[in-house]
Amino acid sequence: MKPIRLLNLGPTRWLRTQSVYHALAETMTADSPDTIVLAQPLQPYLCIGYHQELAAVLDRKACARMGLPIVRRRVGGGATYLDVNQLFYQCVFHHTRVPAIVNDVYARLLAAPVAALQALGLKAALLGENEIEVDGKRIAGTGGGRIGEAAVVVGNLLFDFDYNAMTRAWRVPSKAFRRLASAALRERVTTLWAELPRPVSPDEVQYILVDEFARALNRPLEAGGLTPAELQKVAELDKRLVSYKWLHQRGNGAQPPDEALRDRPMTALKISRGVFIRAEEMEVGDASTEPALSQSDASRSASKGPARVRAAFRLRDDVIEQAALESEPARDWGEVERRLVGAALGEWKGILRA
Numbered sequence: 033m034k035p036i037r038l039l040n041l042g043p044t045r046w047l048r049t050q051s052v053y054h055a056l057a058e059t060m061t062a063d064s065p066d067t068i069v070l071a072q073p074l075q076p077y078l079c080i081g082y083h084q085e086l087a088a089v090l091d092r093k094a095c096a097r098m099g100l101p102i103v104r105r106r107v108g109g110g111a112t113y114l115d116v117n118q119l120f121y122q123c124v125f126h127h128t129r130v131p132a133i134v135n136d137v138y139a140r141l142l143a144a145p146v147a148a149l150q151a152l153g154l155k156a157a158l159l160g161e162n163e164i165e166v167d168g169k170r171i172a173g174t175g176g177g178r179i180g181e182a183a184v185v186v187g188n189l190l191f192d193f194d195y196n197a198m199t200r201a202w203r204v205p206s207k208a209f210r211r212l213a214s215a216a217l218r219e220r221v222t223t224l225w226a227e228l229p230r231p232v233s234p235d236e237v238q239y240i241l242v243d244e245f246a247r248a249l250n251r252p253l254e255a256g257g258l259t260p261a262e263l264q265k266v267a268e269l270d271k272r273l274v275s276y277k278w279l280h281q282r283g284n285g286a287q288p289p290d291e292a293l294r295d296r297p298m299t300a301l302k303i304s305r306g307v308f309i310r311a312e313e314m315e316v317g318d319a320s321t322e323p324a325l326s327q328s329d330a331s332r333s334a335s336k337g338p339a340r341v342r343a344a345f346r347l348r349d350d351v352i353e354q355a356a357l358e359s360e361p362a363r364d365w366g367e368v369e370r371r372l373v374g375a376a377l378g379e380w381k382g383i384l385r386a
Contacts, residue, residue: 033129034065036249037256038242041071043116047270049073050103052258053122053186054273055265057106057179062126068245068253069122070238076115076194077101078201081108081175086279088298091203098197103273104281107184109175110302113201117192117223119234121145121241127183138162138176141185144244145172149189151240154227163305169222170304189237190223203297205311208344208356213301213309216346220304312343314381316359339363343380350377357384 041048049071056067078100080086086102089111095102100113114120123141130137142158149156154166164172164187174187199214225231246253258266272278299311316339339359346354355372357365372380 033251035252035254036245037065037067038253039067039069039256039258040238041069043072043074046073046075046077046101046114047103047274048266049114049120050079050105050273051266051269053124053184054106054179054269055258055262056124057182057184058269059259059262059265060124060126060180060182062128062181064126065256066125066129066251067123067256069120069124070241071120071122072116072118072234073114073120074116075101076113076197077103078111079114080104080111082106082177083108084111087203088296089203090201094200098200100197100201101274102279104279105175105186105273106179107175107177107186109173111201112173113194113198114188115194117194118188118190119237119241120186120188121245122186123184125183127178127181130183134176135161137183138174138185140249141176142174142187143248144241145187145189147244147248148237148241149224151244152224152228152232152237154224160305165305166222166227169220171222171224171227189241190221191232191234191237192223192225193221195221202301204301205297205299206342206344206358208342208358209301209309209311212344212346212354212356213303216303216307216309220307306349308347310345310347310377312345312377312380313341314343314384315340316384341365341384345372345377345380347377351375352377352380355380 041052053069078090078095080089080102082105090102131140138161139158142162142164146156146158146164149166156164156166159165162174162176163170164174172187172189176185195218198217199210202210202213204210242253301309303309339361341357341359344356345352352372352375355369357369368384372383375383
């Protein structure tokens with residue numbers, strides 16, 4: 033087979049780290065070269081998945097305060113924070129030159145980053161469909177999909193990660209949800225500089241990654257450039273990927289939601305393989321029959337009647353690892369939170385009523 037074109041953008045303008053591989057995919061034909069793009073964004077930014085609703089997953093005011101622009105990609109996955117401390121690899125291949133089954137596509141194109149991490153001395157593995165982990169922690173983001181005639185698999189190797197920026201950017205339904213999500217992110221996502229005994233450079237890892245791609249795909253990589261048609265498409269996508277219409281559409285090209293829907297923050301957040309944060313609500317009966325927080329007799333009397341309970345859960349494979357309950361009127365839910373640990377998510381309302 034023909035060599036794979038290698039486009040090494042290096043540290044480059046943030047938007048180009050998205051528009052280039054999108055342009056390659058949208059202009060791909062059977063005669064186009066299969067291409068791997070390597071890049072690092074010079075400016076930090078946020079990227080949401082194709083099927084996500086911007087208003088639900090990101091707090092746009094908080095993002096603006098942090099100076100973080102937002103882009104929507106054409107492949108799936110969740111919202112993520114991206115910056116120069118990450119090395120992007122973006123594989124754009126004609127769909128006839130990769131396996132027909134999605135899992136096999138990931139297995140073939142993600143073999144190289146896994147091997148590169150192993151070459152650095154890490155116990156890396158590809159788990160599930162497309163999760164790259166080291167000792168049970170996520171160390172690389174991945175995503176993929178079909179764009180026109182192209183099969184696209186993208187990912188990033190994390191040298192460092194700004195947990196605070198990601199945590200502040202989320203649009204969450206409660207403080208408890210953010211607290212559980214922030215703690216889970218720090219526990220379940222790691223970085224090269226945290227795991228390795230010495231701080232490797234992106235250049236060093238890039239050389240290893242290129243070699244591993246050639247070995248895994250059994251094809252040489254040759255440095256190349258963009259064609260005039262691809263450059264024209266890049267310029268077009270520099271505008272389209274950050275346009276109001278594109279950013280605010282719903283998944284699969286649906287029109288922006290009405291104002292009522294836009295007021296709803298996300299209720300589920302994936303942290304890593306099998307680990308999610310979920311928000312739930314329910315109404316329980318007479319508050320006077322439940323333990324109350326320490327308060328005056330007058331306010332305790334006012335708390336009688338139904339209570340609206342808001343819950344935030346940390347789940348592993350749909351089993352509750354942590355629970356945080358709050359209600360109006362306020363009550364002490366500590367004992368109930370302890371009883372919920374180890375229960376399936378679907379059982380929580382029954383446990384609360386028991």
